[in-house]
Amino acid sequence: MTPAVVLMEKHGIAFGVHEYDRGDELRDFGREAAEALGLAFDQVFKTLLVDTEGGDAPRDPVVVVVPVSCMVSMKLVATAVGAKRASMCDPDAAERITGYVVGGISPLGQRKQLITVLDESVELFDTIYVSGGRRGLDISLSPTDLAGLLDAVVAPITA
Template sequence: MGKKKNASEGGPATPATVALDRAGLTYQAHPYTHDPASDLSYGLEAAAALGVPPEVVFKTLVAKVDGLRAAQGLAVAVLPVTATLDLKALAQALGCKKAAMAEPAAAERSSGYVTGGISPIGQRTALPTVIDSSAEQLERVYVSGGRRGFDISLAPTDLIVVADAQVAPIARPGCCR
């Protein structure tokens, strides 16, 4: 698990893997077969397909934050798939008062990825990014590699660096589906 992997060693080349390779960071590619008919969320489907606890799989959400001057007021939140985004905590972490989920089309346009495959790494437009503080307790986290059916795992410290992220408690217990 400590050996560096790149797209040619187990997964497709995506902007996320290119960014990780460019940064010289260690990660592992985890392709799996995405089932469009699954009633699980993308993150829970990934956890089940990869045989890992869902608490180590993190989802990437894009929110519109009132008062945020960057990139049309959009920001990225990265949190466990077993949790719900606390929009007020996200806004506060960014020094603002209010946040709401961004429209999927806006998230796709900004990130360059499709919904269900949005990675916090290698996004088309660099957005302010906040990773839930629970990541710091883990040895490795799994995030989307930039496509549905493709996750990457890496050390949380490396994710923080490559995503140019800050860390804050932005998750609350409970999850959808």
Template sequence: MVENVGVSKKKRSGKGTPATVMLDQAGVPYTVHPYEHNPDAESYGLEAAEVLGVAPERVFKTLMADVDGELTVGIVPVSGTLDLKALAAAVGGKRAGMADVATAERVTGYVVGGISPLGQRKRSRTVLDDSALSFDTVYISGGRRGLDIELAPDDLVKLTDAITAPIGRPA
């Protein structure tokens, strides 16, 4: 089932996620792609790509890393992995490591597997893999498992104040 949400300036009362509310408030066009999440899936992102029939290079996962003591969001294709050295270099840091799950969930307000780069509780520095710019639209988590949002990568950059850099590497 694919639902075209479009653009709405008003807040939905109790509906949607912080990510979709943020998009609505910004007046940014997007499409919601809900799907039946399989709790046994080995990879949330690859599951989304397969179920939605989208190339994994267009579906992006949101990862939290600690770069020199500061939480940083890395957004990379689900077909690959986050290059921690490249992420650190992109933000002028020296060392990066993955943030622990509890920290990522607390800071973003989302559960792992459903972390969206949009509508996070606390805004963190954000880096989007530059491969996203080669697509008209990309897919990101909508804020819960089983929900992806399709939007233009330029809109994602604007809404997250992201920088773009080559931070992904093939799996």
């Protein structure tokens, strides 16, 4: 299994594993997962890496978890972590940093635990879905468990 699954098992977190057949095209992985699993776009979350600068910003990229139905607001991410600016991390750098491939980046089990910001909409659900660490694999879990395991900040970060 993936490092994300191993981490969940190690901490005794209740979760589900959901595999699905994904298409050959590289497209919006989060929406593809929601469609394949028959879930609402608001309940499936994508994991992004964001570079920040200025202010009290961390030196490492920030992990951002937002619904696949929404766009991340760089201004709100910067505010959530005390930075002046935020921008998307280069995809190749995101893969090196996390140990996962784009389209399969999980907020869990990354090479190094980074500051993580969850969009406040996670609080609307008892269960959310995030990447399980590879394309075609999602994990369902409680947003409270996800936030606790990652010591995540919950903030409004979508436009």
